[in-house]
Every structure is written in structure tokens, then in C-alpha cells.
Amino acid sequence: MSTQEMPVDGLDLIGSLVPPPSRTVEQQPLRTVGRRARATPPVSPTGPRFAVWARRYVAALTAWDVLVGATAALVPSVVSETLSSSWLRIVVLCALGALVWPLAVASMKGYQRRAVGVGSDEVHAVLRAWVAVVVAGAVCAELVPALAETERDALLKLAVTGTPFAVALSVVGRFAARKYLHREQRAGRFVRRVVVAGSAAAAGQLTRRLANESEAGMTVVGVCVPDAELADLVGLDVPVLGDLRHVGTAMRDHACDAVAVTSDDATRFTYLRELSWSLEGSGVEMLVDPGLVEVAGPRMHIRPLVGFPLLHIEEPHFTGPRRVVKRTSDIVLTALGLLVISPVLLVIALAVKLQDGGPVIFAQKRIGRGGEEFTMYKFRSMRTGAENELAALMERNQGKGGLFKLSDDPRITRLGRILRSFSLDELPQLFNVLNGTMSLVGPRPHLAHELAQMPAHSSRRALVTPGLTGLWQVSGRSGLEGDEAIQLDLRYVENWTLALDLLIIWKTFSAVLRRVGAA
Structure with a gap:
């Protein structure tokens, strides 16, 4: 769940009932019960926040696509006898390509910060932009009456031949950018700072999975567990930042970008709803671990029912x-x-x-x-x-x-x-x-x-x-x-x-x- 951006100081605490985010709630002091929690030193964030480096990453991709759009229009225009007859026409087409291509990618949600460095949404957006530009070019070539037949054919060829070139360059640019980003993330830079909330066993398992998946771009700064489990925690490799009521305080104190909530008895019923309310307007992502380790996103679908949603898991297909x-x-x-x-x-x-x-x-x-x-x-x-x-x-x-x-x-x-x-x-x-x-x-x-x-x-x-x-x-x-x-x-x-x-x-x-x- 992504929320709108505002300073993290505006986070509300989770209690028995979380007030609407517009109200000011006095932050409760962080309780550190148990030997492990009392001995935990504060985590000092290093490097820029996720919102900062993600914005730079997206800006770099956009600038690259501007250059790609201009180049994809330039090459077919120069080799076309009809379009290369006028340098002014080539300049106009390059400027049009520099504008249209990034707009097409943006319209297909290719610059969403939540997809930075993970998944295949960026590449899918480029492929969808390819289809959109070809269709739009064909329609425009037919609807502009002032164009001669030769010019109309030349523009249509430009859309058909230039877009594959643009797709290839855009994908290569994203591949290079992601390789650089993953290398930096393996070194501990440009990562989302995450607090994990849930039972000690589930939180420990999720923490280890995130640590093993360096390309997920997340570093766990600590966990929040039920109050009853604070006294005798063992086997956790990260600091314990308090109980489940102190998620907001922990994220504020450690400048976190996301909270990852496990699926267990500790977070059932109203906890997830109240936590989502408290994050509204904070710029902090809420991530929920469904507990289905081997099942990836394409098989998961939300099935809306009257009053509540259910997570529908498709069966895997091995035939046909x-x-x-x-x-x-x-x-x-x-x-x-x-x-x-x-x-x-x-x-x-x-x-x-x-x-x-x-x-x-x-x-x-x-x-x-x-x-x-x-x-x-x-x-x-x-x-x-x-x-x-x-x-x-x-x-x-x-x-x-x-x-x-x-x-x-x-x-x-x-x-x-x-x-x-x-x-x-x-x-x-x-x-x-x-x-x-x-x-x-x-x-x-x-x-x-x-x-x-x-x-x-x-x-x-x-x-x-x-x-x-x-x-x-x-x-x-x-x-x-x-x-x-x-x-x-x-x-x-x-x-x-x-x-x-x-x-x-x-x-x-x-x-x-x-x-x-x-x-």
C-alpha cells in the first residue's frame, strides 16, 4: 500500500483505535521490555531516503527516454527520402519524438517510484508504449488531411520502424540502470529502510528472507513484536524496536520508508486496518507478507466481495x-x-x-x-x-x-x-x-x-x-x-x-x- 508524501513526523501510533490522521496524537515513548530490547543501540540511517534516490532514478530514466525518443525519430527520418528533404522537418520530428516517447511510457505507468529496481513493470510499460505509439501514429497519419500521401506513408513508416529502436534502447537503459542500482544496494546504499511488524517467529523469517534477497532493495532496521513476546526474544539478528503499538515511533525515529507486516495471529482483525490509517499521508509504504513464499504476484488477485476482499490464488498451470x-x-x-x-x-x-x-x-x-x-x-x-x-x-x-x-x-x-x-x-x-x-x-x-x-x-x-x-x-x-x-x-x-x-x-x-x- 503506497501512501501520499508528507513528513514522517506526522505518523500516528497504533493503539486500540487509531484516530484519523488529521488529528494530532501525542507520540508514546518507546518501551523496550526485555534484555534484548534494552541493549539495542539506535540505528543511524545512512545515504539518501528512498523518496530522494527514487526520484533521481526516475528522473534519469525520463531523461534517457527523451534522448531515446529523439534518436528513434532521427535515424528513420535521415534514411527516408521524403522526410530527409528538409532539415527543419527532421528537427521537428526529433522534438516530437523526444516528447511523445516519454509521455507514452509515462501513460503506461513506466515511471512509478514503487516499481523502482524490482519486478518487470518498467519493461512492460515500455512494451505497452510501443503499441500505443504505433497505433497513435497510424491514426494521426490518416486523420491529418494536409499531408500528402507520400508524407503520410513516411510518417507511418517512422512510427513503425522507429518504435522498435526506441523499445530496444529504453530496455537497455533500464537494464543498465537496474544493474547499477542492484550493485549499490548490495553495498547497502539506495535501499528502502523497513520496519517488520508481527510475531517474533514470522518477523524473524521475513527479515531473513529480505536479507537474502539483496535485489529487493530493502534493509530491515528493526522489528516490532507483540508485547507478550518482548521479554524472551532469541534468534533475531536485528534490533527490537518495541511492541506492535510502536511501529509509528520506530519508523519516525529511524527514518524508515516502509513497514512490512507479517500474516499471523498478532496482526489479524483490526491491526492492519488501523496501521494503514496511521500511514495515510506519511509517504511510508505498507507491505503485507501473505505468507505464500513460493507464490508470485501474477497468481495473486484481490477478489472483492460485499464488505470485505479476499486474496484469490490461481492454480499453477503445467499443461496445455x-x-x-x-x-x-x-x-x-x-x-x-x-x-x-x-x-x-x-x-x-x-x-x-x-x-x-x-x-x-x-x-x-x-x-x-x-x-x-x-x-x-x-x-x-x-x-x-x-x-x-x-x-x-x-x-x-x-x-x-x-x-x-x-x-x-x-x-x-x-x-x-x-x-x-x-x-x-x-x-x-x-x-x-x-x-x-x-x-x-x-x-x-x-x-x-x-x-x-x-x-x-x-x-x-x-x-x-x-x-x-x-x-x-x-x-x-x-x-x-x-x-x-x-x-x-x-x-x-x-x-x-x-x-x-x-x-x-x-x-x-x-x-x-x-x-x-x-x-
Whole structure:
């Protein structure tokens, strides 16, 4: 929930009933009950507030789109014989492009500060602006009677050929801006300062999730928990700023930009409503954690009923046209990829063979879609007979959640370490993709005995075809713990889209080149 801007000093406190924000309510002193709360030092905000840096970010995007609009009009105008006959006409068209393109993006809500750095709303706005400009250009070309037929055709071509250029430049600019923003946020700058409110257990879990998602651009300055839990808090990594009645005071004292409220018994009934009232006109966002960790926004819809709304969660879809699209994209991209990297495959195969004369390919039974067993292929990175040595190494296992992991595995050959460092040993799985037992993107396939040691809910991973890469790999590859990897796989299963697949493939190249979490 976003609220209008005004100084944070105007926040009202949450009590049994919060008065309308127009009234002045004396702020209650912050109670710090319990040893942990009394020992909490004040958090000193650093860097500009969210409203400040977000405004600068949006202004930079707007300026970029002005330049993009002018450039997108200039290039087709110069190459058009009709439009390039007059420099004055070109200047007018460039000025028109510099005005129309950012206005079109703005009309599609492409400059909303709440979407800064997160989600895909910025890109969707650019794509919608593309359609709007083409349609508007076609309509204007037909409705302006003073234009000659040749000029009308030239203007229509300008709208049709110039907008794809504008879309490409705008998306590239947003990608660069977001990469810069995420790099700054990983360093602790340009982040939203957040107070988490809810029960201690739920608040601690949400705090850890936000800490692990650096690209969410949020830093938790502290938590507010029910009064009954203040005396014996343990396991929280952030300061306790008071009970649930002191959210307003905590946000004012620590110059916060948002409050994140958990979904539990402590925040049920009237608490959320009263908190939302207190934030009106403060410029502070109210974020509610629905408690559905793996379910993303596109599947959530508010269903309005008489007197109260309900959150409707759509079922995930794994069949029909979506599956056909995924399979088609797998075949096309894999076939093209194999054509490009075939010389690399031959060189690696020759190197593995010359290394010790053993087999080039390591074949292993894995569990795939629907729990069915299939044979997965890899370039052999261990000495021959390595599988027979596994039992002797189990005492040194560093993996969790049923997975075997050993950083200094003695079975790996010198060449195998190089192949694993850049995930080159995985390349033969492209043939698994072609035969349909695997997909380019999906949950990682596991061994049967590994799955037997995983939680029961992990079986939902078998609803989709296992993948060569996935959210697990681009979020840390082998560096993630077993439970975290399962949660990421489930998040993918619940929210698959073709756009998500393309994003994961893009990030996979970056993760491999940086050798993030390689094993």
C-alpha cells in the first residue's frame, strides 16, 4: 500500500483505535521490555531516503527516454527520402519524438517510484508504449488531411520502424540502470529502510528472507513484536524496536520508508486496518507478507466481495499451450546452441579421453518429471569407478537436505575441476533437452536416494521437467543449502513463465563466467 508524501513526523501510533490522521496524537515513548530490547543501540540511517534516490532514478530514466525518443525519430527520418528533404522537418520530428516517447511510457505507468529496481513493470510499460505509439501514429497519419500521401506513408513508416529502436534502447537503459542500482544496494546504499511488524517467529523469517534477497532493495532496521513476546526474544539478528503499538515511533525515529507486516495471529482483525490509517499521508509504504513464499504476484488477485476482499490464488498451470511453448523454445534454443558449441564439445570429449583413457560420458539415473527415472549425461569429471568410493566419503559430507557435497572431493580429476568451474561438464545434458527428459530451465534432477531424504513437499518439483539450470543455480549454484535450494525450485514450479526462463538463462551465463558457487 503506497501512501501520499508528507513528513514522517506526522505518523500516528497504533493503539486500540487509531484516530484519523488529521488529528494530532501525542507520540508514546518507546518501551523496550526485555534484555534484548534494552541493549539495542539506535540505528543511524545512512545515504539518501528512498523518496530522494527514487526520484533521481526516475528522473534519469525520463531523461534517457527523451534522448531515446529523439534518436528513434532521427535515424528513420535521415534514411527516408521524403522526410530527409528538409532539415527543419527532421528537427521537428526529433522534438516530437523526444516528447511523445516519454509521455507514452509515462501513460503506461513506466515511471512509478514503487516499481523502482524490482519486478518487470518498467519493461512492460515500455512494451505497452510501443503499441500505443504505433497505433497513435497510424491514426494521426490518416486523420491529418494536409499531408500528402507520400508524407503520410513516411510518417507511418517512422512510427513503425522507429518504435522498435526506441523499445530496444529504453530496455537497455533500464537494464543498465537496474544493474547499477542492484550493485549499490548490495553495498547497502539506495535501499528502502523497513520496519517488520508481527510475531517474533514470522518477523524473524521475513527479515531473513529480505536479507537474502539483496535485489529487493530493502534493509530491515528493526522489528516490532507483540508485547507478550518482548521479554524472551532469541534468534533475531536485528534490533527490537518495541511492541506492535510502536511501529509509528520506530519508523519516525529511524527514518524508515516502509513497514512490512507479517500474516499471523498478532496482526489479524483490526491491526492492519488501523496501521494503514496511521500511514495515510506519511509517504511510508505498507507491505503485507501473505505468507505464500513460493507464490508470485501474477497468481495473486484481490477478489472483492460485499464488505470485505479476499486474496484469490490461481492454480499453477503445467499443461496445455504453456507446455507447448516451453518445449518448442527448448528445442529451438538447444539446437542453435549445439550448432554453435559443437567444436567445444569435441575438444572437451577428446581431452577427457586422453586424460586417462576412460569413458568420455558419465551416465547416471536421475528422477524426472512425474517421478519417472531417466538417464542424465555429463562429461566425466571424476576418475573411473568414483561411484564405488562414495560410501567411504559420506562421513565428510558437507551437503544438507539429502545432497552430497564435498569441496575437496579427491575423486575429481584435474581436468574435471576445470570443467566444473565453468559448468562445462553439464553440456551433454543439452542432448537430454533434445530428447525431452530435461528442459533448459527447471528444478535440478536428483538421485532417488537424495529425494528420499528431502521433505515431502519437495515432490512438487516433479510437476515440471527438470532443467539444465534454474533459480537454484543463478542464486548461488552449489553454494546454497539444501532447504534453500528446494524453496527456490518450488518458487520456479509455482510461477513458471517463458520470460522467467529467458531471464534465468541470461543470468546463468553471468553466474558461470563469475564461477559463482561452482563445485
